[in-house]
Amino acid sequence: MPSNLIKEYYREDKLPHIWCPGCGNGIVTRSIVKAIDALGLDKNDVCIVSGIGCSSRASGYLDFNTLHTTHGRALAFATGIKMANPKLHVIVITGDGDCSAIGGNHLIHACRRNIDITTILYNNNIYGMTGGQYSPTTPTGDKGTTAPYGNVDPNFDLCELAHAAGASYVARGTAYGAIQLQKLIENGIKNKGFSLIEAITACPTYYGRKNKKGSAVNMMKTVKEGAVINKAWDKLNDEQREGKFTIGELYNESKPEYTEQYAKIIASFKKED
């Protein structure tokens, strides 16, 4: 029942949102809210932290403790919040540029610490808010307002990066598969440690238009067709993988969580006195 969802979790008076018609950001945001609802979290215990970019505006529309920070730094602010008050469920909303360009260093270190933060990465393969410049996830050869002749940069697989850096839960979903995405976010929130859920979404206004990807509906279809569930992915050869990406739970492993490890140090002093 979407209207109840809006009443309960959105700041209705802050709507309508600023996103373009056909943008996938609304669907991803809704999946986050549905995940929080399904887990039955107390709104007062949830803290949503975002960076700067179209997707990062989501924090303002949601009725939790919300913090809209500086470009790329959401994870660094979130680390302070989680460390200071580990009881809070800290959820970070970030864009591909926010998270992996300017904020790339914070991402790898949050993963390395395995601090209990759930990061939802809205990947639209472009810088939306500043008008369509290429980002670290723009596929090589694609166009952006600063890549008029095609992007020469190799692009990042941020799930692989997060796993290599030490995140204990890594998953990928899409704005098309909203129900699966919700489930992945739920599992990410439940994971005691750093979780990255990449949500493949579409920016018809810039990425779509620059690269002749057709209408918003068409872009959503492309997202659907490109997504291959991880079990099937393993059976594909390189040629078959061309233009496709794997979705689902990619890595899920249990590791010591940062704030719990620090709490042990604090507890060791309590015993002494």
Next chain:
Amino acid sequence: MTIKLMQGNEACVEGALRAGMRFYAGYPITPSTEIAEISSIKLPKLGGKFIQMEDEISGMAATIGASLTGLKSMTATSGPGFSLKQENLGFAVIGEIPCVIVNVQRGGPSTGLPTAPAQGDIMQARWGTHGDHAIIALYPNSVREIYDTTIRAFNLAEKYRTPVILLLDEVIGHMREKIEIPEDSEVDIINRKKPTCPPEEYKAYELKEGDFVPEMAPFGAGYRYHVTGLVHDETGFPAGADKAEDLLNRLISKIEDNVDDICTYEEYMLEDADTAIVTFGCTSRSAKSAIKSLRKEGYKVGMFRPITIWPSPEKQLIELSKKVKRIVVVEMNAGQYFLEVDRISGKNTIVEKYGRLNGEIITPDEIISVIKEGHNA
């Protein structure tokens, strides 16, 4: 009262803990490192948290994040690290998030003179972040004063809901002095005002009658609200350009209207002086010694030392300019605070600068010759 031999950087941590610091996030840089090291030892023993972040940008961000949950938070750095903190420092200004940023200065620009003293961040403290804003910056000159001033930095941060900068000199940060630690009863601690209204009625940035800052709820206490670096209205949500002037003027005036409360300073032998040295931090100690010698020779010299370096003690500097024939601003830079003193006092009297950029402290003898040279000129 306890008497202890303490290093300046250590006194900073001790003062911070006394003020109630329970969170520290930072990145190591000389000559500030002892502040991080001692914090890492002491905080967990008090149930507080220390985290070494990946850089100064994240150190500042985490400090702000922790403050939002209600913990008194601090970060410390030097030169290049202070530059990196500037964007998020501006975030703390506009978001009205109390925190303390210590900058044990070193020579610059860039990597400059890593361990040598310098007083070159006077203007960076004032204008380092972008946009129009007010700032509070404090500048102690002894180990004991570092202790007291760090407590005061936290108190001002909490009272005015603002980041407060503590400028230290390398020589005092690393110097050991015998200090008296005051009794609890002698130390005032200020804590931020929390809302008492029910959460539904809470407007995060609403100014209540008679207050100059809004009440601040810690994240997680049931008051769900929004904090942003964008221009916002009293509800905390982004607002258009028409709200910018209201907001920025309020942020500036909460500090400028209260300079009498915020500004502290020291006056030394100024009663009959015809020449005044304006200086701060370690150079003020050389100046004091120079004044003692000069007085013996009959020179009527005194010193004005701002302890609150921003906002400027304008009233006092105007008064001083009407009283003396000559002001010499002594600082270990090419004349940063001179610009401010000249702006305020230059219409009434001669304002000169004496600076140094080679990473060596200015000696009493040097000050003596500067004063003598210009005397009766």
